[in-house]
Amino acid sequence: MTTAPASTATTVLEMRDLSVSFPTETGTVSAVDGAALDLAAGEIVGMVGESGCGKSVTGMSIAGLLPGSARVTGSVRLNGTELVGARESALRRVRGREIAYIFQEPMTSLNPVLTVGRQIGEVLQVHERMSRRAAHARAVELLTLVGIPSATHRVGAYPHQLSGGMRQRVMIAMAVACGPKVLVADEPTTALDVTVQAGILQVLRDLRDRLGTSILIITHDLGVIADIADRVVVMYAGRVVERAPVTDLFARPYHHYTAGLLSASPKPGRHASTARLAEIPGLVPVLSTQPDACTFADRCPAADARCRESAPPLEVAGDGTDHLAACWHPCPPQPREANR
């Protein structure tokens, strides 16, 4: 259903028409519908949307990490190799070595009863067949790489002995241990203090610059996107509704949902402290089937009969070839004022 973007020779990850649904007691729930995405080498792509819009499910499905009950269709190719429907043993070789993950809550995502050195070393022992001793030595280097001071000492620490920011750095060290091509960071800064967030984003940017890792950063925080991403994918109710280079998207959103998101986040100097932030009325729908209609129509200020009768395709919007939106009635310029 999507137009493939101008794919360059260096595309590492190619996602096409990815759909995910879960059978539940009350029927099937559709979580992702026809998502498409490209990650070029060394590129940082931000995926943004409200809770429940399917962005985490999309991230998890890349390396087949969803529970066995999930029904995944479509295609995810890593350097041309298809991952959807691949054998578990093949996926195991990809996970941690070519595609690595960082999760939201570093406290619960680390095993409380193993030292951080052991947890980092484990990846190297599995994928690089390192001895335990060699893996331990490498773990110290990795901890230093992600900016943990006195790494020789900290390598023997347990997760509860470290601060939240340090734990997330440990997660990152673990993720980049084997020099993965793709790093999926699912809300990596959400659970952290604002002051710590900046440090974590800096570490990710450094890794991209030094190792050439492509990063898919999943977040609901537009500040994080503005700070780190090269390109942005906006998701709503399981669908990609807009995709653009980060500056284009902030300067000129085409989809009304994107416009709503932008005006719902604070901007210094604007409105001073008098006005309330704009909110988007209504909630993200939970869908049992993906309707042939715009899923945002019920909350959209510009929706008409057409929006409820057929789903708008993700098409090139405006002048650029790399700005795409799925909307029958794209926002007029200066959308932030237009949107209430």
Next chain:
Amino acid sequence: MARYLLTRAWQSALTLLLSTIVVFVGVRALPGDPALALAGEDRSPEALEAIRRHYGLDQPLPVQFAQYVERVAQGDFGVSIRTGTPVSSMLTTALPVTVELSVLAIAIASLLGVGAGVLAAVRRGRPAEWFANALALIGLSVPHFWLGLLAILYLSVATGLFPASGFVPLLEDPVDNLHHIVLPAVILGTGLAAIIMRQTRSAMLDSLSSDYVRTAKAKGLRPRAVVTRHALRNSLIVVVTVVGLQLGGLISGAVVTEQIFGLPGFGKMTIDAVFQRDYPVIQAVVLLTATAYIVINFFVDLLYSVIDPRIRVTGNPA
């Protein structure tokens, strides 16, 4: 770590002293006069007085207690009022039987219970789980004495595979000893295995759905490593707690099994002593049971701190 150990050792010692006092006072609060029980036909006041003096029963309680503690510290639990044999020698024959039976039973129960529990959690919603659950239900609901009787009937009497009763000390003939004790240990172990299985299963279901297991999978670890190194390791606290409690209970609770298989163990000794108001024996039995619990608990706490590093720091199982 050293401080945690020291604290726990001190707590254990204090508990031991308290239980000694409770045992001492409790036995004396039992209805019935031991002098009367001993006197038999001759219940003249002079005879009763003589008996009381002989066993120190005429002394005030605190004095009796002090003398008691002093003797116990030297390994002297007194002399059985009923048989006149030293309690310590009764213990040296009865205790090894029960300890061997308990340890063997708990080993069987742990292997079976943890194995089935992990399997049931990993294979959730599949035939393997239903099978494990059904077995556990049977293990829990079928009484041991009945299972024991069946085993004797089919495996001893009918086929002669195992001896129906009796005991041979381990040091005398290890093979014959095992031959005698395997059947009762298996019978005793199956019921315990069911409880361990249920607890292991629920703890494993918790850990398997945790974030760190997701991380372990995302690292590309094999399912075996994910289950054992990550999920099971975090479930062990629960397992160790259950096994510890059960082991303590076995020391005094294997009575029925001991009776059925004719094992001259601790449980039988306890029952006899209670029925005959044999104070020195009851005291020794209760004190030893309490000590067993305290020692086992101490080791369980020690294991906690080995399993979970967070306990070493806070000093509390969090």
